[in-house]
Amino acid sequence: xxxxxxxxxxxxxxxxxxxxxxxxxxxxxxxxxxxxxxxxxxxxxxxxxxxxxxxxxxxxxxxxxxxxxxxxxxxxxxxxxxxxxxxxxxxxxxxxxxxxxxxxxxxxxxxxxxxxxxxxxxxxxxxxxxxxxxxxxxxxxxxxxxxxxxxxxxxxxxxxxxxxxxxxxxxxxxxxxxxxxxxxxxxxxxxxxxxxxxxxxxxxxxxxxxxxxxxxxxxxxxxxxxxxxxxxxxxxxxxxxxxxxxxxxxxxxxxxxxxxxxxxxxxxxxxxxxxxxxxxxxxxxxxxxxxxxxxxxxxxxxxxxxxxx
Ligand SMILES: Cc1cc2nc3c(=O)[nH]c(=O)nc-3n(C[C@H](O)[C@H](O)[C@H](O)COP(=O)(O)O)c2cc1C
Numbered sequence: 364x365x366x367x368x369x370x371x372x373x374x375x376x377x378x379x380x381x382x383x384x385x386x387x388x389x390x391x392x393x394x395x396x397x398x399x400x401x402x403x404x405x406x407x408x409x410x411x412x413x414x415x416x417x418x419x420x421x422x423x424x425x426x427x428x429x430x431x432x433x434x435x436x437x438x439x440x441x442x443x444x445x446x447x448x449x450x451x452x453x454x455x456x457x458x459x460x461x462x463x464x465x466x467x468x469x470x471x472x473x474x475x476x477x478x479x480x481x482x483x484x485x486x487x488x489x490x491x492x493x494x495x496x497x498x499x500x501x502x503x504x505x506x507x508x509x510x511x512x513x514x515x516x517x518x519x520x521x522x523x524x525x526x527x528x529x530x531x532x533x534x535x536x537x538x539x540x541x542x543x544x545x546x547x548x549x550x551x552x553x554x555x556x557x558x559x560x561x562x563x564x565x566x567x568x569x570x571x572x573x574x575x576x577x578x579x580x581x582x583x584x585x586x587x588x589x590x591x592x593x594x595x596x597x598x599x600x601x602x603x604x605x606x607x608x609x610x611x612x613x614x615x616x617x618x619x620x621x622x623x624x625x626x627x628x629x630x631x632x633x634x635x636x637x638x639x640x641x642x643x644x645x646x647x648x649x650x651x652x653x654x655x656x657x658x659x660x661x662x663x664x665x666x667x668x669x670x671x672x
Contacts, residue, residue: 367398367570368445370476373452373485374405374463377413378532383556384487384516385452391563397571401446405463408434414536419618422626424457425608426617428601430498432466442475448566448576449480449508455488455495458601460502468502477506481576483566485559486515487551489529490522490590493666494597512581513670514562515588519552522590526637562586578669586670589663592648596641607632 371389375382392398412419426433453464460468467473482503486492492515503510518525524547532538532549540548562581569580607629614621652659663672 365397367447368401369398369448369450369570370401370403370446371450371452372403372405372467374407374454374461374467376411376454376461378536380550380556381452381454381485381487384485384551384559385450387557388485388514388559388563389450390560391567392570395567395571398567403438403440405438405467406436407463407466408436411462413533415533417534417630418623418626420530420533421630422611422617422622423462424604425611427457427459427462427465428604428608429612430459430465430469430502431462431612432469433462435463435466435470438467438470438472440472440476442472444476446476446480447570448511449477449482450485450566451482451499452485452487453495453499455486455492457604458491458494458597460495460499464499465502468499468506474506477503477508480508481511482508483512483514483580484510485562486513487556488515488517489525490517491593491597491600492517493589493594494601496666510669511576511578512562512566512586513668514559514581514586516551516555516559517588518550519555520547520549522593525549581670583671585672587667588672589666591659591663592645594659594662594666595648596644599644603636 369389369392371385371392373381373385389400389402393400411423425431451464451467454461456462459465468477484496484499486496488495496513500510518529520528528539528541528546528549531541531546538549539546562584565581565584569576607625611622611625611629614625
C-alpha cells in the first residue's frame with residue numbers, strides 16, 4: 364500500500380491551546396501505519412510573550428492586519444518535497460492569521476511546497492475568525508494550494524462571555540473563571556479539543572481510500588459554525604484596524620516608542636467603541652435580521668465553505 368505523506372504545521376504559542384488541538388486532531392494520522400506524518404512547529408526569531416504586556420498586545424495589530432511577516436527560525440523543509448495533504452493550524456490575531464502563520468504562508472519554500480497541494484486549515488480562536496480565514500484563503504491561493512477543509516474551534520464562553528475572558532487570559536496568563544463565574548473560563552472547551560480527533564479519523568480514512576482529496580472531505584461533520592451576527596462587526600472592525608494600523612505603521616516599527624502614545628489612545632477608543640457602539644449596532648442588527656434573511660443565509664453558506672456547517 365502507498366504511504367501518504369502529510370505535513371502538519373502550526374505556531375505553538377506559550378499558552379499552547381492550538382498545540383493541544385493539533386495533537387488531538389492528528390493523533391489518528393499518527394497512529395495509522397499508512398501515513399507518514401511530518402510535524403513542523405513554527406518559531407519566531409523574536410518570540411512573542413505570554414502573558415502579554417498590554418501595550419505589546421495592542422501594538423501587534425498593525426502588523427497582523429497588514430500581514431507583515433515576522434522572521435521565523437529556519438524551517439526544516441525541502442522545497443522539492445511533495446505532500447498528499449498539508450494541515451495548517453492557526454490562531455487568529457486581530458481578525459488576521461497569527462503573525463507566525465502569515466510568515467509561514469509568505470515563505471518562498473512553503474509557497475513551492477504548497478503548490479497544487481490540498482490543505483486543511485484548523486483554527487482555534489476566541490470567536491472571530493471569518494476575516495482571518497479570508498486572508499488565509501488569499502495567501503493559500505497565491506501559493507497555488509487547494510483548500511479542501513476547514514475546522515474551527517471557538518471559546519466555550521461564546522461571543523459575549525469571551526469578550527473579556529480571552530483578553531484577560533492573554534494579559535494575565537490565567538484562564539479563570541473570575542469573579543465567581545461572572546467572567547467565564549477562557550478558551551476552547553476541553554471536550555471539544557479531544558473531540559477534534561474525529562476530524563483526524565475522517566482525514567486518515569479519506570487519505571487511504573480516495574485518490575485525490577476534495578472539498579467533500581469534512582462535509583456533514585459540523586466542522587465550522589458561522590456566527591452570522593459577527594459578519595458585519597468583523598468587517599467594520601477590520602476597516603478600523605486598517606485605518607489605525609496605517610497611522611501606527613507610519614510612526615515606526617512594532618515596539619517603537621513613537622507608537623506607544625497612539626496605542627494608548629487606541630485602547631481608549633476601543634473601550635468607548637465596545638461600551639457605546641457595539642450594543643447599539645447589535646440591537647439594530649437584531650431588528651433588521653428578518654429583512655436581511657436571504658442575504659444572511661448566502662453569507663452563512665459562503666463563510667462555511669469548504670467544510671460546510
Ligand atoms: C494578539 C492576539 C490577538 C487576538 N485576536 C483575536 C481575534 O481577533 N479573534 C479571535 O477570535 N481570537 C483572537 N485571539 C485569541 C487567539 O486566537 C487564541 O484563541 C488564543 O491566542 C489562544 O490560543 P493559543 O494558546 O494557541 O495561542 C487573539 C489572541 C492574541 C494573543
